[in-house]
Amino acid sequence: MQTILILNGPNLNLLGRREPEIYGHETLADVEARCRAVCPAGVSIDLRQSNHEGVLIDWIHEARESATAIVINPGAFTHTSIAILDALNAFEGPVIEVHVSNVHRREAFRHHSYVSGRADGVIAGFGIEGYEAATRRICTLIGAGH
Numbered sequence: 001m002q003t004i005l006i007l008n009g010p011n012l013n014l015l016g017r018r019e020p021e022i023y024g025h026e027t028l029a030d031v032e033a034r035c036r037a038v039c040p041a042g043v044s045i046d047l048r049q050s051n052h053e054g055v056l057i058d059w060i061h062e063a064r065e066s067a068t069a070i071v072i073n074p075g076a077f078t079h080t081s082i083a084i085l086d087a088l089n090a091f092e093g094p095v096i097e098v099h100v101s102n103v104h105r106r107e108a109f110r111h112h113s114y115v116s117g118r119a120d121g122v123i124a125g126f127g128i129e130g131y132e133a134a135t136r137r138i139c140t141l142i143g144a145g146h
């Protein structure tokens with residue numbers, strides 16, 4: 001079994017519950033179900049969310065042993081966290097960065113991402129469909145299914 005770790009940073013527990021005009025109406029549970037649905041046999045999804053930078057870093061370290069690939073929406077840590085970048089640099093598998101909103105159409109401080117320089121792909125502005133697209137791309141990159 002290959003595992004895709006789908007990590008979500010701060011405030012993304014509110015997905016589908018606040019600011020639907022920016023982030024839509026679907027929740028992280030919907031994200032999980034959609035990503036599971038596009039995974040071929042032999043690939044599992046492990047979706048997690050934390051509001052704490054150190055917890056996200058610990059999960060990325062854990063993934064070195066337990067996951068084949070990472071899909072990450074680091075939330076606002078995208079724009080601030082060299083520590084998350086360093087952790088991702090220590091992970092050897094593919095990494096795809098996802099943003100629900102189109103960060104480039106928003107405030108200037110959302111235009112720079114520390115994670116993009118490490119990511120194998122970046123998706124922004126596709127709503128939660130971005131997670132599905134990222135999961136499909138990861139499956140291609142790890143040679144799973146289809």
Ligand code: CA2
Pocket residue numbers: 010011012013014015016017018019023073074075076077078098099100101102103110
């Ligand atoms: O567009 C994205 O996915 C972001 O990563 C979301 C972050 C934001 O800081 C990034 O610039 C772009 C914020 C996550 C907040 O999530 C909420 C979801 C629903 C309601 C309120 C916040």
